[in-house]
Amino acid sequence: MKRLTHSRFRLFADTVLPKTSCRRLGSLAVVSSNPASNCLMHRQLSPHHRDCRNHVSSFKHRLSKIEFLRLFSSSSVSMQDFHHLTKKNTEELDHLERTALERLIYEYASFELDPIHLEDLLALGKPPISEKVLLENAAYVLRQTTARLAHRLQALRNLPYLIVLNPSISQIYSIYFNSFRVVSQINPPKTLEENDYIVEILEQLVSAHTDTIPILSRGFWEARQYISAEEVTSVLDKHLRARIGTRMLAENHIALTRPIDPAHFIGAVEVDCNPAAILQSTATFVGDICDLKYGLVPHIEFDNQKGQAVTIPYVPVHLEYIFTELLKNAFRATVEFTQKQSQEGSLSSDLNSDKDLASQLPPVMVTIVKTSTGVIIRIRDRGGGIPPAIERNIWDYSFSTFDDGEGDGFATLNAAPGNSIAGLGYGLPLSRAYAEFFGGKLQIQSYFGWGTDVYLTLNTPKKA
Numbered sequence: 001m002k003r004l005t006h007s008r009f010r011l012f013a014d015t016v017l018p019k020t021s022c023r024r025l026g027s028l029a030v031v032s033s034n035p036a037s038n039c040l041m042h043r044q045l046s047p048h049h050r051d052c053r054n055h056v057s058s059f060k061h062r063l064s065k066i067e068f069l070r071l072f073s074s075s076s077v078s079m080q081d082f083h084h085l086t087k088k089n090t091e092e093l094d095h096l097e098r099t100a101l102e103r104l105i106y107e108y109a110s111f112e113l114d115p116i117h118l119e120d121l122l123a124l125g126k127p128p129i130s131e132k133v134l135l136e137n138a139a140y141v142l143r144q145t146t147a148r149l150a151h152r153l154q155a156l157r158n159l160p161y162l163i164v165l166n167p168s169i170s171q172i173y174s175i176y177f178n179s180f181r182v183v184s185q186i187n188p189p190k191t192l193e194e195n196d197y198i199v200e201i202l203e204q205l206v207s208a209h210t211d212t213i214p215i216l217s218r219g220f221w222e223a224r225q226y227i228s229a230e231e232v233t234s235v236l237d238k239h240l241r242a243r244i245g246t247r248m249l250a251e252n253h254i255a256l257t258r259p260i261d262p263a264h265f266i267g268a269v270e271v272d273c274n275p276a277a278i279l280q281s282t283a284t285f286v287g288d289i290c291d292l293k294y295g296l297v298p299h300i301e302f303d304n305q306k307g308q309a310v311t312i313p314y315v316p317v318h319l320e321y322i323f324t325e326l327l328k329n330a331f332r333a334t335v336e337f338t339q340k341q342s343q344e345g346s347l348s349s350d351l352n353s354d355k356d357l358a359s360q361l362p363p364v365m366v367t368i369v370k371t372s373t374g375v376i377i378r379i380r381d382r383g384g385g386i387p388p389a390i391e392r393n394i395w396d397y398s399f400s401t402f403d404d405g406e407g408d409g410f411a412t413l414n415a416a417p418g419n420s421i422a423g424l425g426y427g428l429p430l431s432r433a434y435a436e437f438f439g440g441k442l443q444i445q446s447y448f449g450w451g452t453d454v455y456l457t458l459n460t461p462k463k464a
């Protein structure tokens with residue numbers, strides 16, 4: 001099956017960090033042949049961390065340390081290196097290194113995380129960005145990324161013990177732990193060359209966390225008897241929102257260093273982002289998935305021309321994610337409801353084939369309106385609406401009425417989230433998390449027996 005390849009951008013639609021000062025109380029320098037690696041291995045540590053680190057560096061069997069040296073002394077880090085490190089079992093760490101890392105996690109987990117505002121991202125200014133601003137941003141992103149990983153590690157540890165023991169949850173934990181190991185070793189860059197190196201690490205970090213949602217989902221599903229549905233929703237909501245933030249910071253810094261399209265982007269923010277154009281390309285992509293599943297594809301129609309021209313400064317990959325999920329829901333409902341009506345004989349014409357049925361599919365109507373504070377986008381389908389009995393569940397993670405007929409729900413869970421028309425039950429809650437990330441809203445009005453209206457509200461950045 002196809003992956004989510006319709007993106008016009010090289011960023012990922014899914015998730016990255018901001019301004020805390022790291023106390024400069026001590027340091028440990030590790031010399032390497034590469035100037036970038038010297039920067040990366042030179043960390044500021046508080047006295048107890050320094051002691052611990054000194055123990056670590058004098059310890060003979062330092063397999064992971066050697067890996068770090070190899071990693072940072074080569075001019076470029078291969079994907080395999082990073083994946084090897086991030087996938088390595090945490091139990092392979094020697095006791096002293098583990099203790100040192102634990103202390104770092106403890107310290108970073110106490111750092112406050114800055115909220116991420118579109119205004120702040122835009123304030124970095126159009127390319128070319130000055131070396132000073134770029135290096136400062138790299139230092140900031142590194143600190144916040146490290147702190148955000150530490151916060152996530154603490155949150156995972158605070159889960160009930162039987163949940164932490166679940167193999168899928170512990171796999172997620174290991175990815176975070178090993179990402180922390182890598183990122184916490186990096187010092188702020190002093191040169192553009194060092195910044196390039198950090199960008200590679202950030203790219204690999206984003207990649208290491210890309211396909212983790214189905215793993216997380218499986219873990220919570222397997223451990224469901226040990227944790228209430230409300231608790232799962234609350235834990236997952238925090239986790240996935242934090243993930244969006246961490247990813248946002250990393251991707252923004254990557255895009256600042258390697259501009260996507262300098263005339264239209266500041267970092268990952270498109271200054272004149274056009275929701276209608278994104279909806280159109282997303283509809284084509286979702287249409288292909290729908291065609292594979294049902295052999296039928298509804299189409300979208302815009303009901304006002306003015307709305308199609310509306311632009312807003314926004315992160316386009318966030319809109320791609322939201323529109324993909326909303327259109328999947330709308331297309332699925334439209335096709336299934338039309339099929340049901342056809343079986344019940346309640347459609348007007350005599351329908352004998354899918355070709356006839358295709359002509360009966362009502363379009364998904366899109367209205368885009370500019371408001372004094374931003375943009376409202378309404379996606380209206382005539383797919384029969386949401387039964388009142390399940391309306392209160394639709395925002396729960398893992399809630400889905402989709403049955404792929406394969407008996408085991410993990411047939412869907414195992415597929416990458418973008419590839420299936422439905423089934424993970426993450427579409428609505430995660431879309432709402434994306435919408436609210438920059439202060440927007442996602443609301444649903446269902447007309448049971450008729451259709452569903454979904455309203456996405458986006459705010460224009462105040463100083464934009």
Ligand SMILES: Nc1ncnc2c1ncn2[C@@H]1O[C@H](COP(=O)(O)OP(=O)(O)O)[C@@H](O)[C@H]1O
Nearest residue numbers: 329333385394400401422423424425427428452
């Ligand atoms: N436009 C819609 N029309 C009818 N039902 C919908 C619509 N959008 C969402 N739903 C209901 O909400 C449930 C949860 O949606 P979602 O979070 O996207 O998960 P999934 O699509 O994987 O089931 C769906 O399974 C479906 O029952």
Ligand SMILES: [Mg+2]
Nearest residue numbers: 328329422427
């Ligand atoms: Mg869905």
